[in-house]
Amino acid sequence: MGTTLSQAGLFRLSWRAFPSREWEKVFTRQGPDYHLADGRVFNSAVPALRVTDLVKSFGDKRAVDGLSLLVEPGSMYGLVGPNGAGKTTTLSMITGLLRPDAGNVEVLGHDVWSDPVAAKALIGVLPDGLHVFDRLSGRELIRYVALLRGLERRVAETRADELLSALGLAEDAELLVCDYSAGMTKKIGLACALVHAPRLLILDEPFEAVDPVSGDMIRQILKAFVTSGGTVLLSSHVMEVVEALCDSLAVVAHGRVQAAGTLDDVRQGDSLTDKFLDLVGARHLESESLAWLHSS
Amino acid sequence: MVALLVGLRFRLLRRSLAGGTRQRAALTAVAIISLLFTAPFCLVLIVLSRTDLVVARALTVLIGFALMIAWIWLPLFLTGTDDALSPSRFALLPVRASRLIPGLYVAGLLGLGSFLTILVGISSVIGWARSLPVFIAGLAGMILGVVTATLLPHVLTTAFSGALGSRRFRDITGLAMVVFAVGITVVLQLASSAISRSSGSEAVVAALDHAATVLSWTPFGAAWVLPADVAQGDVGAALGHGTVALVTLGALLLGWWAALRRALTTPLDVPDVVGRVTRDSLVDRWFSGSSTAVVAGRLLRYYRRDPRRLLSVFSMMLAPVLVGVSVAGVTAAGGHAGGISLLLVAPLLGMLLGPTLAFDISYDDSALWTHITTSVKGWEDRLGRLLGFSTVALPIVTLVLLMGVVVTGSDHLIPFAAATIAVTGAALGVGSHLGSIIQVPVPPPGSNPFGKGSGGGPLSVVVSLLTIVLALLVSAPAIVVGALSYSAVWARYAALPIALATAGATIAWGVVMGGRRLDRHWPEVLREVTYKR
Numbered sequence: 001m002g003t004t005l006s007q008a009g010l011f012r013l014s015w016r017a018f019p020s021r022e023w024e025k026v027f028t029r030q031g032p033d034y035h036l037a038d039g040r041v042f043n044s045a046v047p048a049l050r051v052t053d054l055v056k057s058f059g060d061k062r063a064v065d066g067l068s069l070l071v072e073p074g075s076m077y078g079l080v081g082p083n084g085a086g087k088t089t090t091l092s093m094i095t096g097l098l099r100p101d102a103g104n105v106e107v108l109g110h111d112v113w114s115d116p117v118a119a120k121a122l123i124g125v126l127p128d129g130l131h132v133f134d135r136l137s138g139r140e141l142i143r144y145v146a147l148l149r150g151l152e153r154r155v156a157e158t159r160a161d162e163l164l165s166a167l168g169l170a171e172d173a174e175l176l177v178c179d180y181s182a183g184m185t186k187k188i189g190l191a192c193a194l195v196h197a198p199r200l201l202i203l204d205e206p207f208e209a210v211d212p213v214s215g216d217m218i219r220q221i222l223k224a225f226v227t228s229g230g231t232v233l234l235s236s237h238v239m240e241v242v243e244a245l246c247d248s249l250a251v252v253a254h255g256r257v258q259a260a261g262t263l264d265d266v267r268q269g270d271s272l273t274d275k276f277l278d279l280v281g282a283r284h285l286e287s288e289s290l291a292w293l294h295s296s
Numbered sequence: 297m298v299a300l301l302v303g304l305r306f307r308l309l310r311r312s313l314a315g316g317t318r319q320r321a322a323l324t325a326v327a328i329i330s331l332l333f334t335a336p337f338c339l340v341l342i343v344l345s346r347t348d349l350v351v352a353r354a355l356t357v358l359i360g361f362a363l364m365i366a367w368i369w370l371p372l373f374l375t376g377t378d379d380a381l382s383p384s385r386f387a388l389l390p391v392r393a394s395r396l397i398p399g400l401y402v403a404g405l406l407g408l409g410s411f412l413t414i415l416v417g418i419s420s421v422i423g424w425a426r427s428l429p430v431f432i433a434g435l436a437g438m439i440l441g442v443v444t445a446t447l448l449p450h451v452l453t454t455a456f457s458g459a460l461g462s463r464r465f466r467d468i469t470g471l472a473m474v475v476f477a478v479g480i481t482v483v484l485q486l487a488s489s490a491i492s493r494s495s496g497s498e499a500v501v502a503a504l505d506h507a508a509t510v511l512s513w514t515p516f517g518a519a520w521v522l523p524a525d526v527a528q529g530d531v532g533a534a535l536g537h538g539t540v541a542l543v544t545l546g547a548l549l550l551g552w553w554a555a556l557r558r559a560l561t562t563p564l565d566v567p568d569v570v571g572r573v574t575r576d577s578l579v580d581r582w583f584s585g586s587s588t589a590v591v592a593g594r595l596l597r598y599y600r601r602d603p604r605r606l607l608s609v610f611s612m613m614l615a616p617v618l619v620g621v622s623v624a625g626v627t628a629a630g631g632h633a634g635g636i637s638l639l640l641v642a643p644l645l646g647m648l649l650g651p652t653l654a655f656d657i658s659y660d661d662s663a664l665w666t667h668i669t670t671s672v673k674g675w676e677d678r679l680g681r682l683l684g685f686s687t688v689a690l691p692i693v694t695l696v697l698l699m700g701v702v703v704t705g706s707d708h709l710i711p712f713a714a715a716t717i718a719v720t721g722a723a724l725g726v727g728s729h730l731g732s733i734i735q736v737p738v739p740p741p742g743s744n745p746f747g748k749g750s751g752g753g754p755l756s757v758v759v760s761l762l763t764i765v766l767a768l769l770v771s772a773p774a775i776v777v778g779a780l781s782y783s784a785v786w787a788r789y790a791a792l793p794i795a796l797a798t799a800g801a802t803i804a805w806g807v808v809m810g811g812r813r814l815d816r817h818w819p820e821v822l823r824e825v826t827y828k829r
Contacts, residue, residue: 098823135602136594
């Protein structure tokens with residue numbers, strides 16, 4: 001398949017772009033234990049992402065309430081939770097778009113809030129619910145992000161070409177992004193997140209509004225990315241997506257981590273959906289409510 | 297329905313008043329400024345009862361006409377984000393246009409503009425309380441006038457809301473704005489040259505009387521002349537003017553009803569498919585060296601493709617057209633073109649660049665996150681916007697300056713070039729800095745560029761005034777030395793260097809300080825520019 005080839009080409013570039021000494025740091029699993037406020041202990045020298053006791057309030061509402069995460073390098077990590085659980089707020093704080101009230105975020109050893117330039121250079125971001133510069137064409141947008149990321153003009157243009165064809169957007173590359181469908185906009189956002197060959201991808205609802213064909217394409221790209229040593233943190237409220245794709249996950253509700261670990265650790269023999277409803281607290285519709293909705 | 301919509305409007309007003317100290321301060325400032333601006337007109341109208349009938353008639357018609365024009369123009373410039381009562385919001389509800397109209401109208405009256413309009417109207421009624429019949433005519437005229445004036449923005453925004461954003465519509469509005477503005481400028485130029493040529497107050501009164509007679513037969517002047525007609529005992533004129541005013545009101549109502557009916561059934565904006573763009577344009581080749589250049593390049597593209605930014609380019613381009621046309625008009629009418637008013641256009645235009653640049657970051661809306669995650673430095677953002685904007689704006693300012701100097705005489709070159717350079721540079725610098733401190737709410741991307749409302753209006757007025765005042769303060773030395781250069785030789789040599797120095801220093805200040813402020817406050821700025829649904 002042509003797309004797979006170009007994907008491989010893309011990620012080879014990333015290996016070369018990243019100094020090998022950094023990789024040793026990433027893959028050496030020694031170092032002190034990390035004690036989190038909720039009692040969990042992590043042992044890892046340089047995790048891909050370490051989030052410690054993150055807090056964010058909006059007025060009286062505590063959107064994120066002492067949330068901690070540890071994402072190992074090379075993992076496909078899912079962040080699941082009901083609407084309003086604080087997923088997007090958490091991801092915004094991880095990516096430097098929202099200032100936390102308290103807590104730390106470290107990306108491959110770089111603190112996002114005290115050493116933002118180094119940390120942000122390692123992350124690729126696909127936010128949910130934020131605009132992109134949509135009066136640019138698809139190609140112009142990728143190029144814009146690539147040049148702002150400090151890539152050479154030639155490299156930026158080659159990668160834009162490769163990403164456009166890998167994501168099936170080559171035909172619409174010269175169309176303005178505001179004329180794209182929701183799924184195409186998601187894909188162009190993913191291309192922008194990938195263009196500088198990041199080490200950590202942070203994706204907020206990457207499969208929302210994406211059709212099955214494109215969804216499969218995105219899955220392939222993410223798997224190739226992880227296989228080549230990259231790390232993915234993605235949020236979703238579709239359990240099936242996370243169950244099929246991720247090796248580890250955290251269940252978030254009320255701004256806190258309710259359960260975290262490998263997929264099997266969290267499921268404990270149940271299906272993820274059942275376990276999730278169990279953790280989050282399922283609500284049952286009482287038989288008498290909304291009786292007027294029943295016709296006849 | 298009326299009570300429901302008025303209640304909604306009240307709640308929104310209350311919430312906007314409770315929305316933070318800054319918002320409240322801005323609202324208060326705008327209320328005070330506009331009251332101070334309106335009060336003299338009200339006083340003039342009240343005092344008119346003691347003056348000559350001809351003068352009273354002329355001034356009432358002129359003020360009333362200006363009020364109508366204000367209602368057409370101000371909503372275009374006071375863009376905000378309050379579209380809670382925009383017709384497309386009601387498209388999903390089973391309501392008819394005729395049921396919505398009373399509610400929307402009354403709800404729309406709850407605002408500063410309507411309050412001030414009614415104040416002006418009441419003043420004119422007081423001014424015309426000479427006898428009972430005249431008073432009644434004044435009251436009728438005032439009601440007709442105020443209702444017509446406050447209907448205008450409804451009709452315009454509803455008519456625009458369906459097709460807004462579509463390309464053809466933008467071209468047509470752009471053209472209409474040019475024609476309208478040109479018409480007004482030519483009239484003003486002719487009037488002012490007529491007044492300046494005639495000597496003595498009688499001639500001035502005659503000119504005003506003549507203008508009032510012409511304007512009184514236009515849809516926007518007819519209502520205001522009614523009391524004067526009755527006072528002069530001219531029943532025929534009163535009937536004629538009354539008919540014009542009533543027909544205007546009826547036409548507006550009918551127009552609103554038709555537009556609303558269409559807006560309710562075709563709520564969505566016509567997708568504005570620009571089509572494919574060309575690859576490898578000049579912008580790509582010239583603007584790709586650094587983050588600053590890349591940001592500037594995007595801005596250049598956005599001035600063509602973003603309707604909201606296109607509107608500001610359009611209004612900038614009006615300036616040279618206006619200068620050209622008014623010169624041609626005055627010359628054709630046998631007058632002598634030139635004078636200080638023509639020369640002032642360039643520095644005034646330069647001054648207005650400041651607010652536009654300050655607002656620019658808000659137009660990015662939440663897309664600004666791209667600059668944050670790619671670690672664009674604050675000064676790169678500031679300088680990039682400034683360069684992109686200047687590439688469009690500075691040629692226009694230069695053109696206007698040169699036109700003025702060519703028509704008026706080359707001895708004005710140094711003083712006015714100095715003033716233009718100093719003011720423009722200062723405005724751009726101040727705008728860069730202020731834009732990083734206060735982000736004004738603007739209509740979100742892809743929305744109605746004329747989006748009106750009370751949301752961002754007050755704050756944008758305050759930021760504009762602040763930018764202009766600061767820019768004038770900074771450029772004052774260069775302006776003074778420029779003025780001295782008419783008489784003093786040293787000033788002739790010093791004016792331009794001083795202007796360039798202050799301009800450069802202010803721009804450097806704005807870019808560096810604005811950039812530092814952004815570097816420290818990116819997340820907060822992102823929250824401010826994100827459109828609150």
